[in-house]
Amino acid sequence: MDIVQKLIKKEEERQQNTIGLIASENFASKAVRNAVKSVFMHKYSEGYPHARYYEGNEVVDELEDLCRQEILKLFNLSNDEWHVNVQPLSxxxxxxxxxxxxxxxxxxxxxxxxxxxxxxxxxxxxxxxxxxxxxxxxxxxxxxxxxxxxxxxxxxxxxxxxxxxxxxxxxxxxxxxxxxxxxxxxxxxxxxxxxxxxxxxxxxxxxxxxxxxxxxxxxxxx
Ligand SMILES: Cc1ncc(COP(=O)(O)O)c(C=O)c1O
Structure with missing residues (x-):
């Protein structure tokens, strides 16, 4: 097994066997982890949906629009009055x-x-x-x-x-x-x-x- 994979496994075991009490940390679901490690991770997408600084963002735009809509739904907010920014990484x-x-x-x-x-x-x-x-x-x-x-x-x-x-x-x-x-x-x-x-x-x-x-x-x- 490649050394990086070994360390990922080791960290997985550490997380399974210890209780972390850092409130701002989170356990992301498998679906989120899969999305984060997908091909989207190496695509530039500066700017906002449909107004980007790089080419090739039509699928990124679809995904970002979807995330914004889902957040509005989650908080029961209307599109006309509220703006959602889903870009911050942390x-x-x-x-x-x-x-x-x-x-x-x-x-x-x-x-x-x-x-x-x-x-x-x-x-x-x-x-x-x-x-x-x-x-x-x-x-x-x-x-x-x-x-x-x-x-x-x-x-x-x-x-x-x-x-x-x-x-x-x-x-x-x-x-x-x-x-x-x-x-x-x-x-x-x-x-x-x-x-x-x-x-x-x-x-x-x-x-x-x-x-x-x-x-x-x-x-x-x-
Ligand atoms: C109140 C508060 N704001 C901001 C942050 C920073 O968050 P991140 O580590 O996601 O940048 C933390 C992290 O502990 C926090 O507790």
Whole structure:
């Protein structure tokens, strides 16, 4: 057996015999795995259906149209009012698509502090931090202004400020998040708990966003 096939088999056995608790991972069905490893995987198809940058996309267009229709049906949404984009290969790329559609470089994002459960694609930087100005002194336990080492591309492009959990309860304190939002006036507020095992109060964050004139991106899997 070819070495790559051997390793695929080995990984198959590992997955069968262990329980992975990474919430954002998934077990795709055999039908999905077969589709992903089909001849579609080596076809270029930049652009959108019926408006591509490469030739030979008539069958890809049929497939992408079908996927869009199926998603609309799944969520009981009408074609006239809703648009579906089925192109992102992963959550991180979907997040970049959201930012690119609503933000300009340098805009302020307010997202969850990475060590308290946020995700790299919501921005991350560490290293030397600017000391808190008087303006932020009373929020110093709940706000992270970022460091000089921009680990995530998102922190290089946007001004990412993060909200932390309460150090005693390890929960997000929505009153504190509201105070931060009022102070930093973000253009976008993000929630999305990669490693935050509690419920997120989406309605409360949505109210905060409305109050400060921000957009709200709930990065969640239904
Ligand atoms: C909240 C959240 N957003 C985005 C991602 C990134 O998803 P992907 O690994 O599919 O790019 C994750 C992955 O853990 C996540 O938990």
């Amino acid at each position: 959550g991180s790329i979907a997040n970049l698509a959201v930012y690119n559609s609503i933000l300009e470089p340098g805009d302020t994002i307010l997202s969850m502090f990475l060590p308290d459960g946020g995700h790299l694609s919501h921005g991350w930087s560490y290293g030397n931090q600017e000391s808190f100005s008087e303006d932020f002194k009373n929020l110093s336990e709940s706000i992270y202004l970022g460091g000089n080492r921009k680990v995530s591309f998102v922190s290089k492009i946007y001004n990412v400020i993060q909200y932390k959990t309460n150090p005693k309860t390890f929960l997000f304190d929505y009153d504190e998040i509201e105070k931060i939002a009022l102070k930093v006036k973000p253009k976008l507020i993000i929630t999305g708990g990669t490693a935050y095992p509690r419920n997120i109060d989406y309605e409360r964050i949505s109210e905060i966003a409305k109050k400060v004139g921000a957009l709200y991106h709930a990065d969640c899997a239904p």
